[in-house]
Amino acid sequence: MKIDIILAGVGGQGILTIAAVIGMAAVDKNLYLKQAEVHGMSQRGGDVQSNLRLSDKPIYSDLITKGCADIIISVEPMEALRYLPYLKKGGYVITNIVQFNNIVNYPNEDELNARIKALPNRIAINADQIAKDLGNTRASNIVVLGAAVPFLGLSIKELEGGIKSLFGSKGDDVVEMNITALHAGYEFAKSEM
Template structure:
């Protein structure tokens, strides 16, 4: 079993409703339980319907039952499915040891599409995320998912990238095992492709 860099290890999974954030947190929790860790997966916050903000707390320990909620400034890893939502979580939960892996493709809210609101420049978002964390890795998960065969596999692509992070408590093989348990047939093959491509993108230091 891989050792935890921090105990408890605190992981935030965040994004927009409909992106598969909750499933990603469940897969992480299942894989870590399978490896013998004690895991707490927190409630999702915000509006969970498509288009609303969604976040999950995942806390992992090798020696105790962790409480559910991650204190502000104490996230060690943030997995983000949308850049502005990732920045919001970074501002609240990141500390000097935080690593972030996120998809830099924006999902514009209705107000922006209607011209009522403005969305910050993606370059500015990326710069602030990088400045507030010890490591920030941008992985084009949505594009990877489309190439793999299904746009809904972006969450699996990001899990692949996550498995390559320094300090990740799970190996590529750990997560592939859970994918094989969760999915079958053509869906499994698509998710395997997305996962492998996410691993490769992280290994190349994708921007």
């Protein structure tokens, strides 16, 4: 088993939380893992990405080779497209469709939606709306993670375990809420496939 994941978004949108949940689940499953993150200057409202690699054999590079990523998980649609050179043929893009517009030349809303729709293998989810309906707008990143579950090589149960490991110290409410968000994203993805 080997899976290479590009996580994408804008600084502050919670992609490192997604990485941490997957990471916890992978460690519990005794998989090898490498996860390169972005810290420092580029975090401030700029584009951020994380390379997350899981395997049952030792992993060499911290960075994913272009054309080799199995999936792109993005919490922002324009950011999902930025990493297409890394996606392998037939790889999947799982992205939130809610746009984060903090630059003057942000693309036209409809054109961007059309570009996402044109991707051959994609799950495009309105994670903010789903999270809002669940009563916690802050869990939209976990909704996106839920939508990626069919492609991760980890079961929903294993990811629930990851959520428990990561959020356990914050109380049962937080754990429950995130597990609900995870399932909501998962159900959406299944309905799209």
